Amino acid sequence: MTSLPTIQQILDLEGVRRGEPTVLAGLEHLGRTVRWVHVADTPQSGELLLAASGCLPHDAGRWLERLATTGVVGVVVQSAGALPDALVLAAQGLRMPLVQLRQDVRLSQVTEAALALVTAGQLAESRGHEQIHQRFSELARAGVDALTVVSHAAALAQCPVVLENTAHQVIAFGPAGADADCLDNWESLSRQIVASGQTAYHDRTGWLVTTIGTGAAEWGRLLVKCPEPSAAHVIVAERAAGVIALDLRAHHDEDSHLRAQRTLLTSLLTGDLVAAEFASRVRALGIPLDKSVMVAVVVHDRSPLDVADRIGDLPRDLTGLHGAFDDDSLGILLTLQPDDDVHGCLVRLAEAVRRRAPAVVAASEPVTSVSEVRKALVEARQVAAAASGGSWDAPYVRLRDLGLPGLMYLLRNDPHVQAHVERELGPLLDPEHIDMIATLRAYVDSGGNKTDAAAATNLSRQALYDRLKRIGQLLGADLDSPRVRASLHAALSAYDAIRRP
Structure with a gap:
């Protein structure tokens, strides 16, 4: 997501092409970004070194190794003849991009053209960083929840983003177009990602990790999947973690898992989430939707938040997702097996709810696809609203039970x-x-x-x-x-x- 040029883009410059560049090593890393171009022998991390063959030291292999430790992204050498074998072998061993310019070109002109490209990229990158800061400042002022922050972070980073708690449970997932398979065996994978400091990159797994909270107040981690993290990735991760920390402090007395479920149900109901993204986020919460039968239920009561607080006491084999929609209703998505008695399960749920609060329990018709869940939620909410003004002897109400008053x-x-x-x-x-x-x-x-x-x-x-x-x-x-x-x-x-x- 960086605007800086890559080694390949610099090799594509007209002045460089005239030198007939030949890649001798590190072909797979020509996509590395270049932060600056040097003709000196003491470049810094992220820089590309340009050199003439006559300037190469006698111990070319060890020289290249020293450059690699400083973070140099590649070396371009102008030479009509073959380069030293030690240099080529060292570059291949280090997987360091080594490019030979076989034709005579003025390195000063090449440097000037490359630096113009780098400078333009730096300007664009600076603007991009400013936009990232502005976006997260707006999210902080709006007081958005953690799931929304993760969604924005994934869109800005153009990479999958995971929010987990200290128990390594996924609370939110922003796929950014990636398959949710990256969450398979997440707890086991996450425990292998050990990083020091507030923000660090775990090379072996390719996850950039930022801690949310500090010390005894540490809440969890935000992880960004990026093969080669840029400064923008770090900014996204750290700013997102900061906004999430604000949200957590504002709702420290709420269960983050329940808040995540409520946000998912509400977002699906309002159309802010499509079925595929809803399914991936629910899966990230550890709630399977691969069962064949799902029923949407809406509990209409004057104190739904109290019911939500006590929802953990309801039959856990039934309640897949649950959360308060608004001040009047609590949404529940039942996940059942094909051979389950749907009516019996709804009766169990309704009786459990009514032991805690007098309420209307409205249910949709069963659905068998995630794409039908939103329709089921809308139906259950309409039934709850229509039934709330009446008196019902049955444990729960469905659309077919409403009659003419409900239809009207x-x-x-x-x-x-x-x-x-x-x-x-x-x-x-x-x-x-x-x-x-x-x-x-x-x-x-x-x-x-x-x-x-x-x-x-x-x-x-x-x-x-x-x-x-x-x-x-x-x-x-x-x-x-x-x-x-x-x-x-x-x-x-x-x-x-x-x-x-």
């Missing part, structure tokens, strides 16, 4: 439904006649039985007759007609749904 609640924002209410009930919605709504509802609910309607409204039969006659006149409708009563029943259900908060 789901359709309450549809302009056709709202128009139907106005068309059917319009005159009764005037403040002068609004008290007649209750009389009409009792009559419709009784199926046109005036005796039952009178009892339900505590009216005498004559008073009921008078009211029904007046209602019929206001609506211009024959209330004795079953078809009219059916239409009014739908309108009353929609009216109730629209008025519900």
Whole structure:
């Protein structure tokens, strides 16, 4: 993710090509970035050395070894004749890029052209670093959660990023296009990555590691997978770790694993996550979604956070993911085996929830693919909202259980439904006649039985007759007609749904 030129890009310069460059060693490392170009014999780390054959020392092999220890990325030698065998053999052993320019070129011109390329890269890199700092400053001000920070870090680094706790459990994963297979046997791999200091690179595994927190307050580590870390990778890792530390301090009393689950469910529900990324992040949390049956459940209660705190006591063989969606509802994703009794599992879950708080437990239809999970969550949330105003004897509620009132609640924002209410009930919605709504509802609910309607409204039969006659006149409708009563029943259900908060 660096803007600095590589050795190969410098070899592609017109002035260098005229020298007919021939790579004698280190072909596989021509992608190394060049921080500066030197014609002197004392370059520093990240620099490319240009030399004439006459300037090579007699102990060329040991000379190259000393250069390698300083971090020189490569050596370019201008020579019409063959280079010393000791130099070539040392370069091959060190896997150090060694390039011979067989034709005569002015090294000063080559240096000037290369430095122009390097300077332009340094300017672009500086701007890139500034953008990285700005992005993480914005994230810190916004108070985003750790999963969001990891996602941004992976996008900026263009590399997979893993957030783990001190037990080497993955809390968040930003794939950056990589396969989640890199998380296989993560705990075992992570324990092999031992790095000293705040930020360090583990050469054997290719992970850049930054510690989150210090000393007794150490919380975990942020790891960036990069074969050759650049300064930008280090900045991304350290700034991301800093923002995550702020988030952890602000929510020190919350379980980070539960927060990660809540964020995943919410992000999938809102469409911020696609199914494939959702699956990889859930897998990173150690929650398998390779079981064949999944059911979304939404618990609607006035204190969902309390339920969330006690969710660990619920059947652990059922609750794959869970977290509060908002102030009113708690989302749960059940992960079941194909031969599990779905109804029995839902009853167990509902009974466990209700032992802790009176709540409506709404469930989706079972789904068998991760791509269907979002649809299931939306369905369960709609059912919970529609069922929250009613009374239910069953342990849990599904879409099929809602009936006409539930259907009207789901359709309450549809302009056709709202128009139907106005068309059917319009005159009764005037403040002068609004008290007649209750009389009409009792009559419709009784199926046109005036005796039952009178009892339900505590009216005498004559008073009921008078009211029904007046209602019929206001609506211009024959209330004795079953078809009219059916239409009014739908309108009353929609009216109730629209008025519900």
